[in-house]
Amino acid sequence: MPKPRTALNCTLCGKPTAGDTGALCGTCTTGGVRTLWSLAVWAPQLATTVTRRDRINHPDTSGPAGHRPDEQPLPVNLHAANLHAAVRRLLNNWTARLHTHRPHTLAPRHRPACDTAQTWCAHPSCRTLYLDPATAAPTLAEQALELAGASRWWRHEPDAADLLHTTRRLLDHIRDAVDIPPAMVTLGRCDYTYDDHGDRCNAELRAPKGHPFTTCPLCGAVYDVERRRTQLLDRIEGHILPAPVVVGIITAWMGIDIPLSTLRTWKDRDQLESYGIDRETRANRYRIGDVRRCVLRDLNDAAKQAATERNTGQNDQDHGPEVDKVLAA
Structure with a gap:
């Protein structure tokens, strides 16, 4: 049996154990x-x-389609x-x-x-x-x-x-x-056309979260994930849906987490138009394209403000010696 401990410091981090005889704080x-x-x-x-x-x-899926390893x-x-x-x-x-x-x-x-x-x-x-x-x-x-x-x-x-x-x-x-599948992003259906008759691949496109490109599992066409997301948002920007659904779409396809309170703030400031109340959810209904433009506007404003602050800080550092000379005089 281990002997009782008399030291008063944690054996894991070394900090005091509040005056008791515990080995851990x-x-x-x-x-x-x-x-x-x-x-x-x-x-x-x-x-x-x-x-x-x-x-x-x-x-x-490491080899060609239909390939099966020889060793089970x-x-x-x-x-x-x-x-x-x-x-x-x-x-x-x-x-x-x-x-x-x-x-x-x-x-x-x-x-x-x-x-x-x-x-x-x-x-x-x-x-x-x-x-x-x-x-x-x-x-x-x-x-x-x-x-x-x-x-x-x-x-x-x-x-x-x-x-x-x-x-x-x-x-x-x-x-x-533990083999946990990576988080995937759905990118609609593949629109690659095989021949002049207009036959499309129509396979489901998915990409691991954070990957810039993805490949169609059926025809092998390569897609830019960000460009594909933009195309999908362009297709549905005219849809009017309840606020929680719009927020979910923006979060999933733009990678930006927007609280519902932000939509209400834009509405109160007349920056976002509401299209009535949804009967089932009792939430305001918004056009996807309008919310998307508000998000992009705020992102651009934040980027401009950050650039201005960086430039201001750089100018202060450049004029620092001159200011010191003036103050010394």
């Missing part, structure tokens, strides 16, 4: 709880990655399996120590009182339910939540810093191992 303890919560969120996705249920049925992938992701085993060893060790410290309680089974779907939530009151541990083996998520709820105990353990350091390192590896 309050800030590091709170961060450790959040790290364990994050581990509980990522653990089920790691289990999915271990069995390759995330991508074993996905086609291989293993039904188990060995790297993810090793990570899963490392997380299990860590959590088993610490939960066993916790049960030794609290032998009068049963192993917690974190099932929320507010949800009948047998899932967990982040409510502290829902993490206090205790069920018979013999009904089923605890999952990684349940073990992580159990430790998160026992922070008053493990923050006094001399090796608490090792727990948080190892958990954070494993969490970083889990995030790298």
Whole structure:
């Protein structure tokens, strides 16, 4: 058993622990709880990655269309399996120590009182339910939540810093191992024409968020993402829709997050025309093109103001010695 600790500095950050004998300060303890919560969120996705249920049925897009690799992938992701085993060893060790410290309680089974779907939530009151541990083996998520709820105990353990350091390192590896599809941007249908008869490709165009170009998966035509977004907005700028829908379109296709209050401000200043009230949402209706022009106008004004401030600051620096001479005289 580790010896009781008498130092008053946090073993993780070195700051004082508010005069108690805890191995971790309050800030590091709170961060450790959040790290364990994050581990509980990522653990089920790691289990999915271990069995390759995330991508074993996905086609291989690294080669020509219709290409299939000669070697079939293993039904188990060995790297993810090793990570899963490392997380299990860590959590088993610490939960066993916790049960030794609290032998009068049963192993917690974190099932929320507010949800009948047998899932967990982040409510502290829902993490206090205790069920018979013999009904089923605890999952990684349940073990992580159990430790998160026992922070008053493990923050006094001399090796608490090792727990948080190892958990954070494993969490970083889990995030790298879990195969999460990138955020995609929808760019309409491909309008490439095959021949003089006007037959169009009409395949759905999508691009990973942040990529400047995308390729049609069917005909191979290359599109500039920003230009394509502009073309799509030009096609629908005459549509009149409720404010939440217009804001969603502008945010998705222009990459600019606009609160609804901004539209109301433009309307009150007679900069944006409203076309009545939508019956279902009870929100003002706006033309997409009008909102788009207001956004571009504000962006141009902000760019001009920033350029003016930079030029003013540069002029002040250039005339600095001359001003000093005048003041000295």
